[in-house]
Amino acid sequence: MIQAFAFYLFAALVVLSAVFVITARNPVHSVLWLILAFFNGAGLMVLVGAEFIAALLVIVYVGAVAVLFLFVVMMLDIDFAELRAGFVKNFPLGLLIALVLLAELTLGIGAWTLGGIDLGTAAGDAAPIIGATNTASLGAVLYRDYLFLFEAAGIILLVAMVGAIVLTHREGRAPRGQQNISKQVSRRPDEATVMRQPTVGEGIEL
Structure with missing residues (x-):
């Protein structure tokens, strides 16, 4: 209940x-x-x-x-306002897609009520472990039957991450807005910004 x-x-x-x-x-x-x-x-x-x-x-x-x-x-x-204008403009296309999805749902529900599809009998190789939870069974299958594929996927993601870091942080190029730490550290005091307090109406020399 x-x-x-x-x-x-x-x-x-x-x-x-x-x-x-x-x-x-x-x-x-x-x-x-x-x-x-x-x-x-x-x-x-x-x-x-x-x-x-x-x-x-x-x-x-x-x-x-x-x-x-x-x-x-x-x-x-x-x-x-622009969002509402776009909604009205694309309303016929959205209505057509909604009708197609409704027809697919009706067809699927009708096929399900007539009877399920016979997909054959299970071989039993992927049977869940007796006494184990759903997560434990999934982990056992993933790290036992598909270990090499799992490791290959991890290596591909690692290479993609390293490639993205290399492409965005190239040596010898300082994109706009990125700090150059070594240049800031090696700067001499006379190259730094000097704060002046001129009197009223006198101005400063550039």
Whole structure:
């Protein structure tokens, strides 16, 4: 009973939050409603026993992606009049996409009610470990069966990070706004800025 109540509560809040994400006039409020939708989606994942996916939703999507969206939206100077004009201009295209998505959902639900697709029998190789949690089973498969692929993905990400750092910090080039620490340290006192206090009407010599 409590599981069914929690499921309908989380599902209703996800749908309601998604509606407010679309209909909110303030982009900051839209991002906040999106964060609420992520939290309720994580609650649904906990109900079905996928606690690892729930943790990913909270840590990655709420803690990183949604907060990044929030900071970007807060720093942008958004013209709401232009935003509404763009909405009216693109309304026919959005309505067409909505109708296509509605047709796909109707087709999928109709196919599901007629019966599931026979995908064959499971081989049993990827069976979960008896007595282990969902996270432990996922970690065992990841670090046992796909260890080399996991390490290769980590190396690729490391090379990409190092390449980005090298491209943005080249030697011998000082981009605008970047400090040259060695030049500042080796500067002589006579090259520094001198503060003068001239009398009224006298001026200073450049």
